[in-house]
Amino acid sequence: MSYARVVFVLVALVLTGAVLPAPVMAMDEETTAPVMAMDEETTNETSIEGAFTNTVPVDRSRESTFLWASESNTLSVEFDAPNESNIYEVCVRNESGYRVDCTDKGISSGTQTVEFSYESLSEFEGSSNVSVVLWNSFPGQSEQIASDTVNITILQKDGDVDGDKLSNANELSNNTSMFLMDTDKDSLQDGAEVKNYGTSPTDPDTDGDGLNDAAELSNSLDPTDPDTDGDGIPDGVEMRLGTPPNDSTADTDGDGLDDGYEYEHGTDPVDPDTDGDGLNDGLERKLGTEPTDGSTTPMLVFTGGTLLGVVAVGGRWFLASSKYQLEAPVSAPQLFEPAGAETDDGDDESDSPSTPPEFDRDELQQSSQPVLTDEDKVIQLLRDNGGWVYQSKIVEQTGWSKSKVSRLLSSMDEFGTVEKISVGRQNIVAEEGSMPEGAGSPFDE
Numbered sequence: 147m148s149y150a151r152v153v154f155v156l157v158a159l160v161l162t163g164a165v166l167p168a169p170v171m172a173m174d175e176e177t178t179a180p181v182m183a184m185d186e187e188t189t190n191e192t193s194i195e196g197a198f199t200n201t202v203p204v205d206r207s208r209e210s211t212f213l214w215a216s217e218s219n220t221l222s223v224e225f226d227a228p229n230e231s232n233i234y235e236v237c238v239r240n241e242s243g244y245r246v247d248c249t250d251k252g253i254s255s256g257t258q259t260v261e262f263s264y265e266s267l268s269e270f271e272g273s274s275n276v277s278v279v280l281w282n283s284f285p286g287q288s289e290q291i292a293s294d295t296v297n298i299t300i301l302q303k304d305g306d307v308d309g310d311k312l313s314n315a316n317e318l319s320n321n322t323s324m325f326l327m328d329t330d331k332d333s334l335q336d337g338a339e340v341k342n343y344g345t346s347p348t349d350p351d352t353d354g355d356g357l358n359d360a361a362e363l364s365n366s367l368d369p370t371d372p373d374t375d376g377d378g379i380p381d382g383v384e385m386r387l388g389t390p391p392n393d394s395t396a397d398t399d400g401d402g403l404d405d406g407y408e409y410e411h412g413t414d415p416v417d418p419d420t421d422g423d424g425l426n427d428g429l430e431r432k433l434g435t436e437p438t439d440g441s442t443t444p445m446l447v448f449t450g451g452t453l454l455g456v457v458a459v460g461g462r463w464f465l466a467s468s469k470y471q472l473e474a475p476v477s478a479p480q481l482f483e484p485a486g487a488e489t490d491d492g493d494d495e496s497d498s499p500s501t502p503p504e505f506d507r508d509e510l511q512q513s514s515q516p517v518l519t520d521e522d523k524v525i526q527l528l529r530d531n532g533g534w535v536y537q538s539k540i541v542e543q544t545g546w547s548k549s550k551v552s553r554l555l556s557s558m559d560e561f562g563t564v565e566k567i568s569v570g571r572q573n574i575v576a577e578e579g580s581m582p583e584g585a586g587s588p589f590d591e
Contacts, residue, residue: 194225194236194292196278202301205323210274210299213267221262223278225292235281235288236260241273250283267300274298311337312347322347333360345369356382367391377406379415389415402428413437520546520554521563525577528564533580537566537573 200219202212213219223236237248246269247262270276280292301307301324303315310327312320312335322329322336329336332350339347345359346352352359355372362369362381372380377394384391389398389405396405401418408415408427418426423440430437518526527543528534541551555575558564565576574581 192226192280192292193294194223194278194280195294196221196223196238196276196296198222198296198298202318204318204325206325210297212299212301215267215271215300215302217267218263218265219267221264221276221278221296223260223262223294224257225260225280226257233283234258235283237279237281238262239277239279240270241275246270270298271300273300308336310335312340316340320347332358334363343369353381355380357385361385365391377404377409379406379409383409387416399427401426403431521558524554524558524564524575528575528577528580534574534576534582537575540575 198211198213198219198221200213200217201207202214204212206212221238223238225234225236227234233250235248235250238246240246249260249262251258251260274297276296276298278294278296279290282289282291301314303313305314306312307314307324308317308327312322314324317324317336320336320340327335328347330346330348330350332339334343334345334347336347339345339359343359343363350358352369353362353372355362357367357369357380359369362374365385367374367381372382374381375390375392375394377396379387379389379391381391384405387398390396394404394406397403398405398416399408399414399418401408403413403415405415408420413420413427418428420427420437421440423430423443425433425435425437425443427437430442435442523544524540527540531539537551537555540546540555541548544551546554555564555566555573559566562578565578565581567574567581576582
């Protein structure tokens, strides 16, 4: 073999050795990479989560898990087993890292649950975090593969977190906040509302009268009664109107109508003339006009004018009639002595020959006078006797029965036409203002 051939072979061998290892290494890297990625994916899928089952329902449950210190509880731990036929260890640690509890679980792959039960949470007092840790306990391969932290707040039932004089347990039963002294923001602490006032700590207006509970108490009103004085007007409405909410008979506008009556009938209890027609509401109620409708006043004026006109005409007629009677007085014997009666001297004129009466103009004028009523006859009799007589004399003079005289005089006394008083066993009757002095004491006739 020539020298040139030998050199060629050696160069070829060197080149072949330099090129062949590269594909092999590349193949190894490609084969190894998927394996590493698979192991990482398997590790990332492993998870664990812990939760207490007996929690306190408070309005801050998103911030922490609230637990009663004295009550039994269960910590439920759920995790995913990445491999089949493996042994896992689940441990519970308090905030200081102390292992409170651990348990082994040999399982197949999939979601698994482990529970830890506690009679009380004394082992967790002072801790704000509880950790649950998942260990791979396969012999020779023990390692932590997942963990979870549960944020907890341990409460005492008889404690008072917000200092409102209402225990934590009572706050829960009253649906109030353990972290707010005044849950409904009505300026009254929750404890005072429950223990002292009997009001709702979750409703600023317990009785629904439109008035805040604190405002009712400051005005000496009952925050549990919408109408403290019972006049039919809610306390809140009275405060807005300006009427007294603790006086059931108040008449704020002085129109003669109680506030409650005005509120019920639609008139304004703080305005004496609701419709502004010049007549106050109380007078309109008496007259029968509508105090909320000003158009009823002209009708009232017309009716009143007509009535006054009738009264005026009647009064003028009465005065004219009375004046005519006074100008031609008739004595009591003339009023009550029947025609043809015997005269006082006993003369009987029935035997004397009847002669046609002579025409007498004065007698004709007298006979044309109006017929007198019984009341007129009594007045005339009193005037003929100095203004007063005994009741028995009226019976004698008129010939009326005692019962008729008594009824007539009672009616006239009621209307103020005469006065009547008892003296001993007799009654004195006098024209108004003519009663004799000393008539109040007994005296003989």
